[in-house]
Amino acid sequence: MENFHSACEEVRSCQLCLGKIPFHPKPVFSIHPESRILVVGQAPGTKVQATGIPWNDPSGDELRRWLGVEKEEFYDSKIFGIMPMGFCYPGKGTSGDLPPRKECAPQWHSELLEFMPKIELVLLIGSYAQAYYLKGNTKSNLTETVHAFEEYLPRNFPLVHPSPRNRIWQKRNPWFEEKVVPRLRDLVSQIIRKNAHGAP
Template identity: 50%
Template sequence: MTLETVLTEIAQCRACADELSHEPRPVVRVRRETRLLICGQAPGRLVHETGLPFNDPSGDRLRGWLGVDRETFYGHPAIGVAAMAFCFPGTNPKGGDFPPPSRCAELWRPLLLSHLPRVELTLLVGSYAQAWALKAERKANMTETVRAWRDYLPAMLPLPHPSWRNTAWLKRNPWFEAEVTPYLRQRVEQILRP
């Protein structure tokens, strides 16, 4: 099976169709050349509508952390995005989006990752991605996991979600932008260098 076959099967997946209030639209953007893999939790409503991952204000903040512009983010073959769930899970009436259904990662993640052998750095964006990838190695909460970022290098780097909802978290944790962001930009520059 090729990566193209896997991506075609993912695009046709309807495993969660009965649980969603909308038509599934899996959003995954990877290539054989992917060296930087960004793993968030699930597409948001705007991403669902446009089919572009991180095509929202959180994507603007993430691109700032990476030190890349929009054109590079979407056009460079070394950058890939594959969230824990590939479809928008819907909006929770209590606020925010529903969590990513675990079924998606169970169905697709190992197969997809097996077809991305060039990945050098995986960004674990948010607690769901950290829980799945780090398992028992993750700390008591997202803050402590991100604070221990050096423990997971060079293959993985945990990050908070770049959502506006985390603006207060970023203000309470200035060490993130003082320590983690410069390292991340340096690694991304190395990865994208020809």
């Protein structure tokens, strides 16, 4: 555990993007050696950056609805590890937030994953996480990748981002709520139940 805590402190003190982002670097993540489900999102928004609490916004509320969990379970790092593609808020672009900084994932993800050997399911939220972790095995666009989610199981589960900006996408793609969300909830529930019974 000492090495784990040292690694986390190293990430928390990261200054790779100093001067390149609108805030002083304050990496936001939450992991534990017992984590069973890993949430790989994009990057914190302004509210998350200010509070230091991942998914502490309307996107997080929608994600928890998809998962079928309450905040108490979601913020239990022994169940959910949370590690975005970009650990700090990247700034505002012409049409929403800028993409996650490219420095974070190559610098930190592999190192932190070594401390999470019990991960059973990786939620790849958005195209950046999917491109990085599926390594060329994505479909022609995000919609097709998410639609083909069964192909990436049992390890990876690609998802669209739960941002309110994507409500229109959800209305245009009713299969997501009809097929993807129930399958996601079922897998998450199975892992949580198993974890509650002290499975190794």
